[in-house]
Amino acid sequence: MILAVLSGFIAAFLLTFLGKIFKGRLAVLLGLLPLSVFNYFLYFFPDISAGKTFSFSYKWIPSLGINLDFHLDGLSMLFVMLITGIGSLVYFYAAAYLQGHKYLDRFYAYLSLFMGSMLGLVLADNILLIFIFWELTSISSFFLIGFNNDQAESRKSALTALAVTGCGGFFLLAAFVLMGSATGTYSIESMLSVATALKASPEYGLILTFLFLGAFTKSAQFPFHFWLPGAMKAPTPISAYLHSATMVKAGIYLLARFTPLLGQHFYWNTTLMAVGGFTMLYAAFHSILRKDMKSILAYSTISALGILVFLLGIGTQHALVAAATFILVHALYKAGLFLVTGIVDHETGTRDIDKLGGLRRWFPFVALAGFLAALSNAGLPLTFGFIGKDLIYETTLHLGDTEKYLLTGIAVLSNIFLLYAGFSVGIRPFVGPIPESLVKRPHHSTLSPLLWLPAVLLGVLGVVFGLAPFIPDNLLIRHAADAIFNGTTALPLKIWHGFNLTLLLSAATLMSGVGLFFAFRPRALSSATQYWMAKVSPQGISEGIGQSTRSFATSYTRLFQNGYLRSYILTITVFLVGLIGYRFFTTVDLRVNTSSFTEIRFFEFVVFAITVAAIITTVFTKSRLTAIVSVSIIGYSICLIFVYYGAPDLAMTQFTIDTLTVVLFVLVLYRLPHFLNMSNRKMKLRDGLVAISFGSLISLITLQALISPANKEISRFYADNAYLLAKGKNVVNVILVDFRGADTMVEIMVLTIAALGVYSLLKLNVKPTDKD
Structure with a gap:
């Protein structure tokens, strides 16, 4: 059974490499593929005619409850006969209809992919497996409908069909997830035993809504029908196969299959x-x-x-x-x-x-x-x-x-x-x-x-x-x-x-x-009548919604995705201040314990004053080089604070990173255009308010953390198990290398990507005319 279902996918894969062989007269031999599958299922006819059913199960992702479970009964046999029987005729027909076409091998690869997807859809017993094959039918039909991709109308029709059926597939997945959650199983055969409970479930109405959206979009029910006439831009063998016997009946099959259940x-x-x-x-x-x-x-x-x-x-x-x-x-x-x-x-x-x-x-x-x-x-x-x-x-x-x-x-x-x-x-x-x-x-x-x-x-x-x-x-x-x-x-x-x-x-x-x-x-209708009918038709309304969405997306992109890094940082910071600030001030009992504060010592005041001076210089300077130097001073001041409070390892790390960053910034600075001062007084006031708000919020969170009871459970776990599990006495190193190895690997990847970006900027050859 598994070979019969996957035969279309195997053929599509092989045609990727052997397609040139079947571009000529040998293309007719490809019709033997659906014919062979048709003959295979004829073997089950006597038992199906006697009222028997067959189940096949192959392990796939058992931890998620997803296996390759197939069920052959009268309903699936009816659709299998249509898919393979009419498919065989279409395969032979296409060999003559598209004779000499330069992409004939590609056509058969798409058609075989679609046939395998439809077979999997009508034979699958696991609803998540049904969804996978459902989406594969949408994708393969997209390639088939847009087969004449040199024609703008074919490309538009393929995109329309994919958009409508793909949107329906999203809702179908939601329906399947709700059904699995309500019944505790993803097997259709198992669900039949709890059909009464499912109908009484509070999610029943939502399940029906989502299921109907999936079925109606695929089977072209009003008002989702408009994609089907447009799909007629495809070559006729595709229309004969997809739009008479197979794809458009996928939604019908879905409704028929779930009729006993819902x-x-x-x-x-x-x-x-x-x-x-x-x-x-x-x-x-x-x-x-x-x-x-x-x-x-x-x-x-x-x-x-x-x-x-x-x-x-x-x-x-x-x-x-x-x-x-x-x-x-x-x-x-x-x-x-x-x-x-x-x-x-x-x-x-x-x-x-x-x-x-x-x-x-x-x-x-x-x-x-x-x-x-x-x-x-x-x-x-x-x-x-x-x-x-x-x-x-x-x-x-x-x-x-x-x-x-x-x-x-x-x-x-x-x-x-x-x-x-x-x-x-x-x-x-x-x-x-x-x-x-x-x-x-x-x-x-x-x-x-x-x-x-x-x-x-x-x-x-x-x-x-x-x-x-x-x-x-x-x-x-x-x-x-x-x-x-x-x-x-x-x-x-x-x-x-x-x-x-x-x-x-x-x-x-x-x-x-x-x-x-x-x-x-x-x-023929008058142009005025055609225009009016197009405007009020479901397709016209859908295209109007799409145009409005496109206009909104354009305005949104111009506002938020304008190409300036400072705008992106501003957006992120405002969002964080709003979200965290709302949560902080509505759920936290804010208290500040000033009795635990120590007096400010002279060297602390000096470091603080240097930091403030460097910050002011960074904000108000018009020289990019001066800004970089000021930022480095801020970093070195933080290094001194780490040293004063007994964290020399952090100080050395901070010192190394700051030094390397300054060197890289200076190297990149040489290749960048002149400093562009595009800020006015209002923008500076806005940025200042956002910065003060963000800094104040972080300060309040820090002060609140000082009086909040510390949970030592996690730290004790690492301390107790660092040597036993990882054979390391340095707890921090063990955490980074063993307990958080994946996280560290991702951080290394981020640094690698950043290094590649810096290297690209260093190699950037900016023309003198681009520096203005």
Whole structure:
């Protein structure tokens, strides 16, 4: 199992070094990778069909409760078959579609990385492991969406997708941490035994909020849907794989997997029904307003994802069986339509449905694939899509009277729009006469079977499964629905349910959708309407927030990160004075014990006077060299104080550091430009007040420390154990070398970095014109 999951990562790593081998005709061999994984999981089909499940565990970070725990059941098997099955077709398709591309090896490396991430996501039993693979899908999809990185729009789309899904991943991690804290485990199987307690937990509402944000962003639910149409800038094989069968369904998988654990609750059901229902109707309506084939498919995909969220929100047996069925239905026809779209674009140079027609004469097999996919999308009887749509209507019709009519109406209207969208992509480009603009355009008279065969195969499967629904039902659907329901769903798929209201609604959907297809043609919106819609759309609002954030960041940076060291020191000092001062004056009973003070002796007064004079000179001098000398005098005065009070070792250390610092400062001074006096009277007054405040605060803390009881426990520990544990009699040395070895090593690193900085400044060659 571990090899199957990691195979994509291994392939991506090997392609980094061996990619040149697979840039030519040998690229087709890479399709054997997902095909091999697909065949491996076929081995488990008999047992999964018998209702069994499999668990695999490999140690990883057991101290943190994170192991490579994988669980294979009906739900994960359904997604594994989509990831590897459709993945195999996309791998072969891409070998012909991107033939001769200079970055073909890079494409397959990204695709393999994504496939491994998706496999790990749907098979992981540990929620922290799910999060790791979840983020890997976001990162790998970022590379795939931005594959054409020489195009500004591709780069923007990739960044948008990464920003939206990455933000959702942050909230998903928060949800997982809360779930682990509430249940005491990170295993999904273990959590199922405490599902009731988790729903009663005070963090339940917060967990749902964070989980929904993660799932909705990944599966493009309103208002986070706008990244998906932009992601269509990616090459078509990527769109067919990520945006029909795999990545966008990661959020659906997450909701389905956690339905037994968090579902069947008012908050869960109501939220998913509302968000999913609105998304499916909103996106379906937008799909009929588009003319670009990939844009049409993008919005119809969003609508289909909304349908799945809607069904999971309803949560009845009918709904969960319908959801499991529609996952497979949608993957088959949508992947086929994407592949057809890619061929049309590849051969004609356009995806505008107004500029296409009659292509069945040039590409009969592609037309066949488009027809089959469009008919399954429409829900024509004897196709798998018909069974999927019937189950949706069966679900809504089994609800209460208040919800039944409203939700059924929304479902019917959405499916009418989706039928129109499917016909626009799968049928319209192939019927009618060939436009004059295409007649003169050169094209391949014969297509590689690697292009049209995957699309035809997906279309044929849609018909085969429609004629024999017991095949997908017994192999995948029933067991996936059982896993979501966490029980037995005795609702077998059938071709015919008799003459009933469900059949009437299906017929009405077909007739209305076909009528709309012949009667309606989308028109280009005026520039004013487009501008207004862009402003109020979720994408426009998000971009407006981003622009405001960027403006605030610019102003903030100009104020605090202005390039002057004195500004940084001032900011840090003010923050410390405010924070420490507030804590000190609100929690400490300030008392000063003057009786313990000793009289000031003459030599102490002299050293104090020298120090004060040196400080004044440092502050008010206009010469950098004089300032350095004055600072050194302050340091030497401190050395004398150490000597007077019996700390010669500290005095020698202080003396050495001060001397070295003065020498380095003088050497650096020679290379720096002239002294710049950019302070005015207000700035000097401000700096003086901050310095006095900071000094006064430190003095008060010191005076308070003199009367506070000292805790000798730590010092006694070091004194008692220095020789026993470290074999050293000098306690200070033992502390630095043994007890605080890591800290000392970090200090050495800091000094090394500082030395490198000084060396760089010494080597700095400043031009005479830069010294002014």
